[in-house]
Amino acid sequence: MIPYSDCYIDEEDMREVEEVLRKGYVSSTPKIHEFEDAIAKFTGAKYAISLNSGTSALHACMFAIGIGQGDEVITSPITFAATSNSVLYCGGKPVFADIDAKTYNLDPAVAAEKINGRTKAIAPVHYTGQPCDMDRLMKIAKENGLKVIEDAAHSLGATYKGKLAGTFGDAGMLSFHPVKHITTYEGGMVITNDKEICDKVRLFRSHGITRDRAQMKYTPNEGEEWAGDQVMLGYNYRMTDLQAALGVSQMKKLPKFLKTRREYAAIYNEAFSKLDFVTVPYQLPGTDSSWHLYILKFNAKKLGFGRAETFAKLRKAGVGVWVHYPPVYYSTYYQGLGYKKGSCKNAEGLYDSMLTIPFYPKMSRDDLDFVIKAISSLGR
Ligand SMILES: *Cc1c(COP(=O)(O)O)cnc(C)c1O
Secondary structure, three states: OEOOOOOOOOHHHHHHHHHHHHHOOOOOOHHHHHHHHHHHHHHOOOEEEEEOOHHHHHHHHHHHOOOOOOOEEEEOOOOOOHHHHHHHHOOOEEEEOOEOOOOOOEOHHHHHHOOOOOEEEEEOEOHHHOOOOHHHHHHHHHHOOOEEEEEOOOOOOOEEOOEEOOOOOOEEEEEOOOOOOOOOOOOEEEEEOOHHHHHHHHHHOEOOEEOOOOOOOOOOOOOOOOOOEEOOOOOEOOOOHHHHHHHHHHHHHHHHHHHHHHHHHHHHHHHHOOOOOEEOOOOOOOEEOOOOOEEEEEOHHHHOOOHHHHHHHHHHOOEOOEOOOOOHHHOHHHHHOOOOOOOOHHHHHHHHHEEEEOOOOOOOHHHHHHHHHHHHHHHO
C-alpha cells in the first residue's frame, strides 16, 4: 500500500544526528540555535523559537498573546484538533467559523460575523499548504483589535502575494511531525517579529525559569553565577539537540522537497481535472501553495457510491487514502463542550466527500501513475 504520506530521511540526516550523539551531552545546545537560525533565515521572521511539538508551539502562542478564561479565538473546523485545543489549554473558547467552499480555508466573511466583545484572536490555518486570504483576515483583525496566530503546520514555504505564510500575524506556528514538509520526528517552532512574544515563548517552553538578569525579578548576590529565577509558570516544552540536528539537515533539502511537491501537484491536477467525478483543489489567486496534502472531493452521485466505498475501493487497490480532517467539533470531547453538528455546512460537506491521496516527495513517478490509474478507474 502506498501510504498517504511519508518522511524523507537520508544518510546525511542520520550522520548529523549521530554526530550529536557522539559528542555527548553538554548543556550548550548548538544545533538548536543553528536550526532556529535556519528557520528565521528561511521565513524572514526576526525570531524563531523551537519547541518539542507544533502543539506546544500553538499552546505557547496562545499563552503569549494572553488568551485566558473566557477569551474567544476564531478558527477553522477543518484542522487538526491541536489548533483549537491550544485555546482550551489556556482557558479560552475556540469559535469555529465555516470554511470557504472553494479554498477550504477559513472564510473571512464568516469569521467577521463571529466577532463579539469576548473575541481576542483569529487563528487561521493554511490548510493543505494553501495560504488563507490574508489581506482580508488581517484587515478584519486590525479593524477589531484582534491578535492573529497562524497555524502554518502545512504551509512551510507557501506564499501569499509573495510573502511567506506564517509571517502575517503576531506569530506563526510550524510543525515538524514526520508527515510535514521537514521533520524532526516531533518538533515545532514559533516564528514572530514581536520581541515580547518571543521572550514569553522562551520562558514558557522552559518552566518559566530565566537566567537573564534583565528578566529576573530579584538581584542575586555578587558571585552567584548559578542564580536563576522562575518568574512565571512554564512547561518543559524544549526541543532536543538531536531533533534540531535532524532539522538543520532537513532544512537543506526543503527547497528540493517544495519543488517536488509542486511538480507532483501539477501532475495530479492535470490528470484529475480530466475526471468528471472528482474536484481538484482550487487555488486562490496570488497564493503559491506548499502542497502539504493533496485532497480530492469525490462526487458520489456521478460515481454511484459514497465516500466510504471510495475509501475501501482505493485501499483495496493499494492506494493508502486517508481523511484530513473531520470537523474538529464532531469529536466526543467537543460535543461534550456543547458544540453542535450542522454549524459549519461547508466544512461538513467537504468532510463528507473528500479523501487525502498519497502525496510526498519520496514517491516515485511510477507511484504517482499508479495512484492516477487507480482513481481514474473508479469511474468505470
Ligand atoms: C500537525 C499539525 C498540528 C500539530 O503539530 P504537532 O507537531 O503534531 O504537535 C497542528 N495543526 C495542524 C494543522 C497540523 O497539521
